Amino acid sequence: MTFTFIALLCLGLSLQHRTPVLAGTLKPILSVQPDSVVSVQTTVTFLCEETTGAQEYRLYKNGNPRLQEIPPNPKNKAEFSISKISSQQAGQYTCQYWTYGAGWSQQSNSLKLVVTGAYSKPRLSAQPSPVVTEGGKVNLLCESNQWYHKFILTKEGPHKQSWTLDPKYDYNTKQYYALRHVGPVTSNQRWTFRCYSFDSKQPLVWSEPSDRLELLFSGTLHKPTIKAEPGTVVAYGSPMNISCQGTQDAEMCFLHKEGSQQTWGTQTPKESGNKSTFSIPSVADYSGGNYRCYCYSSAGWSERSDTLELVVTGFYDNKPRLTALTRPVVTSGGNMTLQCVSWVGYHNLILTKEDQKFLSSLNSQYNRSIGQYQALFSIDHVTPNHTGTFRCYGYYQQRPQLWSVPSEPVEIHISGLSKKPSLLTHQGHILDPGKNLTLQCFSDINYDRFVLYKVGETDFTQLYGQRTQSGLSFTNFTLDLVSRSTGGQYRCYGAHNVSSEWSVASDPVDILITGQHPDRPSISVKPNSTVQSGDNVTLLCQSTYTADTFILSKEGTTHQLQKMKSKSQDGELQAEFSMSAVTSAHSGTYRCYGSHDSSPYMLSYPSFPVELSVTGHIGASSPPPSSPLPTAATALEYKDHTVENLIRMGIAVLVLIVLGILVFDAWGSQCKAHHEAKK
Incomplete structure (x- = not known):
């Protein structure tokens, strides 16, 4: 047996020298950059790494050799690059290496390369909302209007996951969809998802990815500040920005619109102060709504921001009309009513003031008397803060952030308790068309500016004041x-420039325009045109045409006019202006005019003039006629008259002195001649 063992051992050693064998359990590691899921046209690099100093590497796709590399220097790894990859290059890849003496290694573990972009992207949404609570669950819906055999739902980030979903068909929406229940979710990480679709015959060739869906949490960190620029009420089609300013360590900020099943936008804070800006190049109808923003950092999620309500105006073309039922100048502490009227039956009418989003919203009511819809906005106890420009809009209840075009603006001013100025006219109250008119507003208070307002209109004329040497302020x-x-x-x-509040209004001044009616009344004096002082006189105005009111004027006076309602007498309209105990001050030239109640400032042509002459003296028992006292309306004229009178007096004194010198010289000459004659 010992011989047999030794023989077998020698045989084995001899075979080892003649036949290379695989390198046992050693196999390389295959990786890919930038990722195993890439879009078409991306450059992909495979890395095949080992530890023994190989002389040759091979890359296999689906078991078939594709690329081979002989590195010039041993690096213990090989790089296989594929530029502008296409869907045909999706598949399962492996690699192996060859060394002298050991031969070819085992193949690496299989690596699947997925190429996306072969089909149009599906849509991914969160049901009912991407805003979730700690430990909550959410349904993720992937849908497409094209037929695919499968959907792939992926979770991105450090903890990657993916789910293969079978689609269903919704006959109502005519969409293919798949629903995946995810949870419980926690706020200590980001939950970011995408959805793809693919044909089961090509499981590694996917569609374009859906838009990224981020689940949002309201955490415990300091909440960000949300702001709309230039404002929260924006005209349809205008550009605007929504900014979200988080804490200094915020890594990402997200904008979410209430009711949306997706995140509206994602931004990495770049601006100073850690502010993210979400731009809307052109505001559309779907832009209106309530927005909040959320920020995420390594420490977790912030609280959600306050709600920002964005309103889009100009979506409906029918604009309402706004008027001030009282008048656009209101006394401080008083009440004000603004009426918004529309031909269109908007559910609500809303009143706004300048940069404020809205002041008040009311249900519209149909007013049968005017045949329109209206809302009355009453403001009690107004203050100077109510000064400004008001507008009104209409909208429907089902879309409260979509408003009509705005009404024309109405400017409201608040008058206070400071002393009222005076208003006068140098040309009189009755004017012919084509003439010029100057109204002078003045006061003994040093007002910085004066405002002229015509009752019944919304426009104002505002001018800076001037000052006289006597301390009066005025403007023309x-x-x-x-x-x-x-x-x-x-x-x-x-x-005053430091306040938005106006003074109390001046007394009114009526300006009447002649020749606006074709009639010309007549005027007569009873008992006679020449009377004695102390007599009673009646000036009778008459007209055969319609005249609701007669106006009596006297030449050379700027005082307010006498007006009297007409009465019918013997087929004519007339009015009697009575003057008792007349004095010489009543002497002068008189005319009368007719006017209609519908247009009280439009007069007829003037009557032909009539002269009244008051002669004689007033009896001892009668008080002497008093000289007219200067009024506030003539205060500015006194300074000019005083200077003029002083000049005249100076010239007169000079003339008297010259005459005195001449008389004295002549008298001296005569005395001298007489004295010489006596000699």
Whole structure:
């Protein structure tokens, strides 16, 4: 037996020298870069690594040798690169190496290379929402409108997972879909998913990946700040940004729109202050809604941000109309009512103020008297904070973030308790078309600016004030080329630059425009055009045309006019203006005009003038006529008159002095001649 063993041993040794054998259990390690799932056109590199110093390497696909490399220097590894990979190169890859004396090694473990992009991408969503709670569960829905035999759901990140799903067909949506229940999920990591589809005949050739789906958590870290730029009310088609500012260590921020089954956007904070900016190049109808943002760092998830409501305006073309039922200038502490009216039956009408998102929203009500839908917005106890520009919009309840185009703006101003200025007209209250009109607003308060407002309109004219040496502040509002539209009632206000509040309104000034009706009334004096002081006089205005009111004016006065309702008498309309105990101050030229109640500032042509002459003296028992006292309206004129009078007095004194010198010289000459004659 010893001989037999030795013979067999020698035979074995001799065979070892003549026939190479496989290197036992040694086999290389095969890896691929950048990943085992790549899109078409990607450059892929396979790495085949061993430890014995091989002289040759081979790469196999599906068991068939594909590439061979003989490294110039032993590196214990080989690199096989495939540029612009295609779906035909998807498959199972292995590699092996060859060494002198040992021959070919075992083949490496199989590595599957998946190539994506062969089909259009499916859609991935979270049911009911990607926002989940700690330990919660969520359904992930992968769907496509194309027929595929299988779906692949993958979880990305350090803890990769994948699930192969069989599709079903939904006859209502005409979509193929697969549903996967995932959970429980925890907030100590990110849960990021994608979905693919593939044909079971080519299991390693997949579709394009779905958009990435991130599950969002409300954690315990400091919540980020969300903001819309330029604002939360944005016109349809306009660009805008939504920014999310997290803590300094935030690695990723996510924007989510309420009701959406997907994450709206993902950003790595890049800007100063760790702010992520999500841009909307053109706001559309689907942009409206409630948004929140979430941030993730190595320490975990932040709390969710506050809600940002984004409203899209201009989606509906029918714009409402906004008016101030009282007037657009309201006394501080008073009440204000704004009326929003629309021909279209919007469910709600909403009132906004400048940069504020909204002030109030009301259900619209149908007003039969005007045949339109309306809402009345009442604001009690207004303050200077209510000063500003208001607009109203309409919207429907099922889409509350989609508004109509805005109404025309209405500007509201609040007048306070500071002293009212005075308003006067140098041209009188009754003007012919084509003339110029200057209204002067002034005060003994040093207002920085004055505002002229025409009652019934929403526009204001605002000018900086000037100051006189006597301490008065004033400005002149010049209205060129008087026309029908100039007629109306005017008030002015004073204001300081440091406050948005206006003063109390001035007393009103009525501006009346002549020639706006074709009739011309007549005027007569009873008992006579020449009367004695102390007599009673009646000025009678008459017209055969329609005239609801008669206006009596006297030339050369800027005081407010006398008005009287007309009465019918003997087929004519008339009004009697009575003056008792007249004085010489009543003497002058009088005219009368007619007006209609529907347009009280539009007058007829003037009557032909009539002269009233008051003669004689007032009896001893009658008080002497008092000189007219200067009013606030003439205060600015006194300074100019005073200077003018002083100049005149100076010239008169100078003339008297010269005359005195001449008279004295002439008198001296005569005395001298007389004295010489006596000699």
